[in-house]
Amino acid sequence: MCDYSLHHVMSRPAKVGDKLVTTKFSNSITRGFAVVGEPDVAVCLLPGTEVAFEKQIEFERGFAANWLSGKVIGDKVARFRQLNTDKPNVHHDALEFPNGESVLVTRLYEGQHATVLQLPAAPRSENDMEQPRHAAIVG
Numbered sequence: 001m002c003d004y005s006l007h008h009v010m011s012r013p014a015k016v017g018d019k020l021v022t023t024k025f026s027n028s029i030t031r032g033f034a035v036v037g038e039p040d041v042a043v044c045l046l047p048g049t050e051v052a053f054e055k056q057i058e059f060e061r062g063f064a065a066n067w068l069s070g071k072v073i074g075d076k077v078a079r080f081r082q083l084n085t086d087k088p089n090v091h092h093d094a095l096e097f098p099n100g101e102s103v104l105v106t107r108l109y110e111g112q113h114a115t116v117l118q119l120p121a122a123p124r125s126e127n128d129m130e131q132p133r134h135a136a137i138v139g
Contacts (some may be wrong), residue, residue, distance in 0.1 A: 002044040003093040003106065005030040007089045014049055018116040030091060030106040036113070041111040045080040045093070048120030052077050057095070060109040075099055079119070 001015045002011050020033040020043055033043040045051070057073040078095035081102060085092055094107040 007044045009042045011044050014043050014045045014116050020114045024113045049080040050117040051114040053114045059103050060107045
């Protein structure tokens, strides 16, 4: 999914193996992911998508005096999540780290490189659950 502020930016879904870079889109107030070499196309991640960064992840801490001072997360792997989905006009896209900490994607510094490791498992259809698979018996 792509954050609300990216609705006016061309986008496509993430694929396993995509090489991403954090970027600020020209027609948006937010940062997000783009494929390396395609800076104007937002890459939308589904909740549960796992990404691995080349280096430790850096992001802006917050507002006021801390805005310019950044923070580094010791991890290089994160899982995409959405926060505050009940609030329509706030940023939802976030990364969750193994220590349980979450950071909004829009707070990530630009220029950080990551690779899509895995997408979330697709839900099984009712037909798959109702019809167990059996080996054919040849007689």
